[in-house]
Amino acid sequence: MFKKILVAVDRSDMSIKVFEQALSLAKITSANLMLLHVLSQEEEGSPEALVFPNIDYYPGWNEQSFKLYQEHWEKFKNEGWQMLQSWSAQANTSGVNTEFTQNTGSPGRMICELATDWNADLIIMGRRGRSGLAEFFLGSVSNYVLHHAPCSVQIVHIPMSSQAANVSSAATK
Numbered sequence: 001m002f003k004k005i006l007v008a009v010d011r012s013d014m015s016i017k018v019f020e021q022a023l024s025l026a027k028i029t030s031a032n033l034m035l036l037h038v039l040s041q042e043e044e045g046s047p048e049a050l051v052f053p054n055i056d057y058y059p060g061w062n063e064q065s066f067k068l069y070q071e072h073w074e075k076f077k078n079e080g081w082q083m084l085q086s087w088s089a090q091a092n093t094s095g096v097n098t099e100f101t102q103n104t105g106s107p108g109r110m111i112c113e114l115a116t117d118w119n120a121d122l123i124i125m126g127r128r129g130r131s132g133l134a135e136f137f138l139g140s141v142s143n144y145v146l147h148h149a150p151c152s153v154q155i156v157h158i159p160m161s162s163q164a165a166n167v168s169s170a171a172t173k
Contacts, residue, residue, distance in 0.1 A: 002025065003121055004032050005121065006115050007036065008107070009087070009125075009126075010126075011083060021124060032096070032097045035098065037100075048069075088100045122153070123152070126157075
């Protein structure tokens with residue numbers, strides 16, 4: 001059975017389902033949970049990367065832009081910590097021993113490194129649903145983890161009915 005479950009989450013709605021499934025499995029197997037959020041430019045809602053122009057027409061522009069970027073990044077980072085703290089408290093209240101960490105880097109690589117370092121038996125994570133050219137150019141974190149993980153991997157999918165509802169609601173806006 002599983003004793004150590006690594007739960008890779010982000011700030012998407014999918015992560016709620018990932019966390020719920022991991023918590024249910026941990027309760028059944030008496031496993032410990034490690035919640036991981038990877039700070040990355042790839043995550044939806046992350047601050048836009050800075051682009052520094054080579055033009056010296058606006059001397060204070062780079063400094064002001066960098067300061068604004070730092071403020072947005074700190075807010076993004078703090079929101080990640082709050083999410084992890086909330087879910088950790090919920091799991092601990094349910095009787096599941098839970099830790100959490102937030103790292104910066106390439107999500108796939110960070111997930112696999114933590115799984116190795118923590119000796120995880122299972123990784124539970126969501127899938128964005130990229131396919132075709134989008135997956136080719138942007139990559140797939142879940143695909144990377146499936147091919148590089150040191151343990152079993154469970155991918156949580158959004159049910160087709162939910163995907164169809166999201167598409168139809170987006171089309172009507």
